[in-house]
Amino acid sequence: MTHQQSKRLGVVGGIGLLLVAAVAWADLPASAVASSAPDEGDPRIEGALLVDATEVKPGDTFRVGVRFRLDPGWHVYWKNPGDSGLETEVAWDTPGVTVGPLQWPFPQTFRTPDGFITTHGYDGEAILIADAKAVEGPSTGLLTVSAAVEALVCEVHCIPAELMLTRSIPLGPQTVRDAETAAVFDTELAKVPRPAKDSGPAATVALDAPQLTAGQDFTGTLTLTAPGGAAVPAVEGDFFVADRIPGVVRVGLASDGPGRFKLKGKAEPDAQASAPDLTGVLRLGTAATGYQYLEVTAPLAPLVAAGGAAGTPAVVKPPSVKDSIAAVKPVGAAIATPPAAESSMGLGLALVFAFFGGALLNLMPCVFPVLALKAYGFTRMVQQEQGRVGAHAAAYAAGIIGTMLLLASVVLAVRAGGASVGWGFQFQEPLFVAGVCAVLVAFALNLFGVFNVGLDGTALAGKVDQSHGLMHSAGEGVLAVVLATPCSAPLLGTAVGFAFAAGPMTVLAVFTALGLGLALPFCVLVLVPGLAKKLPKPGAWMERFKQVLGFALLATTVWLVWVMGGLAGVDGMARLLAFLVAVGLVTWLYGQGQAQDGVRKLATVAVAAGVLVASGLLTLRFDDQDPVEAPRVGSTVAQAQPWSADAVNAALAAGQPVFIDFTADWCLTCKFNERTVLSTDEVRDAFKKHQVAFFIADWTRRDASITTKLAEHGRAGVPMYLVLSPGAPDKPEVLPELLTPGVVTDAVTRAAACAPSKLGNGANVLCAAGFPSH
Numbered sequence: 069m070t071h072q073q074s075k076r077l078g079v080v081g082g083i084g085l086l087l088v089a090a091v092a093w094a095d096l097p098a099s100a101v102a103s104s105a106p107d108e109g110d111p112r113i114e115g116a117l118l119v120d121a122t123e124v125k126p127g128d129t130f131r132v133g134v135r136f137r138l139d140p141g142w143h144v145y146w147k148n149p150g151d152s153g154l155e156t157e158v159a160w161d162t163p164g165v166t167v168g169p170l171q172w173p174f175p176q177t178f179r180t181p182d183g184f185i186t187t188h189g190y191d192g193e194a195i196l197i198a199d200a201k202a203v204e205g206p207s208t209g210l211l212t213v214s215a216a217v218e219a220l221v222c223e224v225h226c227i228p229a230e231l232m233l234t235r236s237i238p239l240g241p242q243t244v245r246d247a248e249t250a251a252v253f254d255t256e257l258a259k260v261p262r263p264a265k266d267s268g269p270a271a272t273v274a275l276d277a278p279q280l281t282a283g284q285d286f287t288g289t290l291t292l293t294a295p296g297g298a299a300v301p302a303v304e305g306d307f308f309v310a311d312r313i314p315g316v317v318r319v320g321l322a323s324d325g326p327g328r329f330k331l332k333g334k335a336e337p338d339a340q341a342s343a344p345d346l347t348g349v350l351r352l353g354t355a356a357t358g359y360q361y362l363e364v365t366a367p368l369a370p371l372v373a374a375g376g377a378a379g380t381p382a383v384v385k386p387p388s389v390k391d392s393i394a395a396v397k398p399v400g401a402a403i404a405t406p407p408a409a410e411s412s413m414g415l416g417l418a419l420v421f422a423f424f425g426g427a428l429l430n431l432m433p434c435v436f437p438v439l440a441l442k443a444y445g446f447t448r449m450v451q452q453e454q455g456r457v458g459a460h461a462a463a464y465a466a467g468i469i470g471t472m473l474l475l476a477s478v479v480l481a482v483r484a485g486g487a488s489v490g491w492g493f494q495f496q497e498p499l500f501v502a503g504v505c506a507v508l509v510a511f512a513l514n515l516f517g518v519f520n521v522g523l524d525g526t527a528l529a530g531k532v533d534q535s536h537g538l539m540h541s542a543g544e545g546v547l548a549v550v551l552a553t554p555c556s557a558p559l560l561g562t563a564v565g566f567a568f569a570a571g572p573m574t575v576l577a578v579f580t581a582l583g584l585g586l587a588l589p590f591c592v593l594v595l596v597p598g599l600a601k602k603l604p605k606p607g608a609w610m611e612r613f614k615q616v617l618g619f620a621l622l623a624t625t626v627w628l629v630w631v632m633g634g635l636a637g638v639d640g641m642a643r644l645l646a647f648l649v650a651v652g653l654v655t656w657l658y659g660q661g662q663a664q665d666g667v668r669k670l671a672t673v674a675v676a677a678g679v680l681v682a683s684g685l686l687t688l689r690f691d692d693q694d695p696v697e698a699p700r701v702g703s704t705v706a707q708a709q710p711w712s713a714d715a716v717n718a719a720l721a722a723g724q725p726v727f728i729d730f731t732a733d734w735c736l737t738c739k740f741n742e743r744t745v746l747s748t749d750e751v752r753d754a755f756k757k758h759q760v761a762f763f764i765a766d767w768t769r770r771d772a773s774i775t776t777k778l779a780e781h782g783r784a785g786v787p788m789y790l791v792l793s794p795g796a797p798d799k800p801e802v803l804p805e806l807l808t809p810g811v812v813t814d815a816v817t818r819a820a821a822c823a824p825s826k827l828g829n830g831a832n833v834l835c836a837a838g839f840p841s842h
Contacts, residue, residue: 097235104229105142105221112139113221117213117233118195120250123240124211127204130243131253132167133197134158134215134233136190143191144219144229146175148312150187152795154220154721158196161214168199173259174351174361177306188309195256202239210236228722261349261361269294273331273346273366280315280344280371283337290321290329290346290366300327301352301360308364310348315339315371319346340373415574419581426585463538465587467545472583476575498635498690501628502644506651508625513652515618519659545587634733634768636690643687650683711765711774719761720794725819726761727812730778730788733768737805738787745807754813758820791815795822 096116103111114137121130136144145153147170160167173195175188202211217231264271275288292300308321308329319333331346346366353359513519584591625648633641654676661672709715711728719726729746731738745751755762767774767786778788781802789803789812801815 100233100235102231102233104231105219105227107227110139112142112223112227113137113144113219113229113231115217115231115233117215117235118249118252119213119235119237120246120253121237121243122246123238123242123244124202125241125243126202126207126239128243129199129201130237131197131250132160132200132213132215133195133253133256134217134231135193135195135252136219137193138191138221139223141191142221142223143176143178143189144194144221145187145189146309147172148188148310149220150177151185153187153189153222153226154218156189156196156219157217158198159216159218160198161216162200162212164203164205164211165213166201166203170196170198171257171260172196173256174261174349174359175309177309195252197253197257197260205239207239207241209239211239212236226723259359259361261351261363264292264350264362264364268298268360269300269327269352269362271346271362271364271366273368275331275369277369279369280335282315282335282339282371282373285332285334286369287333288331288368289324290331290364292327292329292350292352294327301357302326302354303350303352304354305351307351308348310346313344313347315342315344316368319348321350335371339371342371344368344371415577418574418578422578422581423585423588426582427588459538460541461587461590463541464545464590465584467542468587469545469580469583470542471546472579472586473576476579480572480575498632498640499688501632501635502647502688505625505628505632505644505648508621508628509648509651510655512618512621512625513655515621516615518655519662631733631768640690643689647683647687650679650687654680654683708762708764711763716761716763716792719763720792720797723794724759724761725794725816726763726790726792727755727816728763728765728790728792730765730767730774730783730786730790732766732786735767735786741787741789741807745809745812748809750809751812754816758816760816760820791819793819793822 096118100117101114103114105112116135116137118133118135119130120132124130138144144156147155149155158170173190176190178187178189178191179185200213212234213236214232214234217229217233219229219231221227221229269292272291272293273288274291275286277286280286294300303323307323310316310319313319315336316339317334317336319331321329321331324330346364346368348364350362350364351359352362629641629644629648632644636643657672657676657679661669661676664672708729711730716726716728729738729742731742733739754760765771765774765777767778778785781788781790781800783802787805789807791801791803793799801818803811803815
């Protein structure tokens with residue numbers, strides 16, 4: 069059938085539907101009837117609020133229902149919509165009336181032409197009914213019953229529909245039934261499945277394996293046994309629809325004779341241990357003999373995580389499409405296990421990723437000042453003390469690896485205490501940021517010549533001074549690690565995310581590989597014969613270059629002061645700057661003491677230490693500081709808003725693609741991407757064209773929900789970028805750490821192409837299969 073033929077049939081059918089509705093609903097008040105989901109000016113759904121009583125006695129029960137009438141070819145969804153769609157929702161506002169749960173008639177099954185996507189719902193006409201009871205009270209006045217309906221109405225494309233239905237019912241000395249409406253309700257309720265134990269046949273399940281394994285298929289047999297050995301009716305068509313079953317992706321039945329059904333399903337890939345039941349609705353009989361509708365409930369088997377054992381504590385996410393469209397899964401205090409696709413990389417690949425990720429960190433702006441500083445030192449040592457180059461390279465590498473192992477130990481200790489951590493977590497602590505700033509200022513003043521710490525080549529002649537020089541190289545390694553943690557290089561996020569979700573030995577191994585990669589450039593200088601000698605010869609330029617490096621360190625300090633603003637507000641920035649002035653005074657006093665001897669030198673050093681301690685006690689108090697929200701470049705892209713489950717849920721439900729920027733003020737890679745990619749006209753135009761909802765998940769300060777979300781995607785730190793489509797909300801695309809305008813625009817274009825408004829049932833093969841993970 070062509071689109072034009074379908075459209076003509078829809079118009080003809082719509083005219084007929086309006087005529088029927090005009091006759092059948094003529095006696096309903098206008099407030100009890102509404103239409104929605106306009107398509108080319110024609111509403112595709114009409115709803116009416118029905119009540120099976122014309123007068124109600126206080127304390128009596130009656131029934132209320134919402135009747136849907138849809139244009140030909142259009143449908144709404146059942147409580148489990150299937151592979152796509154949204155559950156139809158009815159919210160009651162009934163002062164003086166209590167309303168029970170909706171009763172759902174057995175649904176129809178809809179499939180895409182290729183059969184890949186299956187959904188469940190209603191077309192033509194359907195009624196959702198609920199029992200109601202008027203509270204005790206005077207038998208005069210009116211009861212007001214209101215229903216707010218939200219539905220997704222789909223044909224080739226989908227349109228969100230909202231209906232507000234209201235009507236009043238007189239109170240009286242007795243309840244008077246509306247015979248016509250009551251008959252309609254009785255007919256519809258006959259299609260509502262009833263518990264099998266109340267309807268005759270009992271259901272039992274025998275699986276072919278003793279347990280279900282996360283991510284694995286399972287098979288078995290469902291048997292229905294009727295009382296007294298009576299025959300169980302045959303089945304036809306789509307006779308079984310499963311409920312949402314926690315831990316189970318899908319389950320289906322195939323007839324294997326009277327009362328016997330072959331069962332086949334698959335457990336969720338990231339499911340943990342639980343004991344799920346098979347739940348669903350079953351239609352027995354045929355169109356010729358009549359139908360019997362049953363609710364089926366039967367235990368399946370223990371569900372264990374991949375590689376786990378029965379009895380492991382359950383941590384199972386509900387497979388609800390309504391829940392998964394929120395884009396943010398429920399979070400807990402601990403880091404969630406990364407998806408199987410991430411965690412299955414294996415330790416060997418994780419170590420390779422960690423090594424090369426650490427090597428790439430040397431190219432990140434966070435590490436550049438230390439890298440340049442070390443290059444300057446090596447250039448000088450190669451000419452003045454060639455035999456010491458290897459020792460200094462080893463000291464530098466030892467400083468890096470030792471600090472990495474210390475950081476890994478802190479991570480393990482914090483995790484053992486029940487908290488969740490991620491890469492760069494220490495920059496969420498104001499005192500740590502203040503300490504790094506102090507070190508950077510001290511290093512810069514050292515380069516300016518305010519005081520000396522082992523950079524004088526003549527001072528390295530003696531044994532003690534040579535040892536002191538090695539300690540300086542080790543200190544540079546420590547500083548390299550400290551400044552590297554705000555950055556996330558390609559491969560690094562995946563490797564560290566794998567480590568943070570694994571055991572202690574894996575964490576230590578990955579951090580060691582990461583340290584080796586970070587130390588790689590200067591290890592190469594030692595290991596490759598003759599390479600060190602090709603460095604530039606020392607000269608007057610080196611003194612100027614050393615001072616330029618001091619300004620580079622001060623520039624890094626400026627960035628960290630800005631980070632402090634996000635952590636502790638403007639007052640926190642002022643306190644930090646005051647402390648850094650004191651650090652400058654202390655280094656100057658120390659430099660003055662180096663030119664003195666005996667008691668005067670000790671007195672000067674003592675005064676310097678006293679100034680440092682006193683200034684720290686007076687200024688480094690951040691607990692009472694209120695953070696301020698730093699302006700976001702992303703806010704100029706697409707009216708960015710703070711990330712939350714509800715906000716993402718609303719955007720996806722409205723059919724918008726979603727872009728989530730997981731960022732932090734102390735993450736230089738994040739800032740680089742914001743300035744060079746997310747603020748470009750190309751990206752802005754793409755977001756505007758596809759109506760992308762832009763969210764920022766700010767990890768500058770501790771946020772357990774963001775930490776958990778990062779871990780769910782195998783990441784331990786920022787940046788992370790997620791693109792979600794309303795057609796496949798539970799299959800987000802994870803973009804690489806370093807963005808380009810083309811990567812972002814291509815991703816949002818794919819997400820927009822999967823929007824329900826463009827795909828009929830809400831998905832196609834591409835959307836169902838998910839997006840690539842970079």
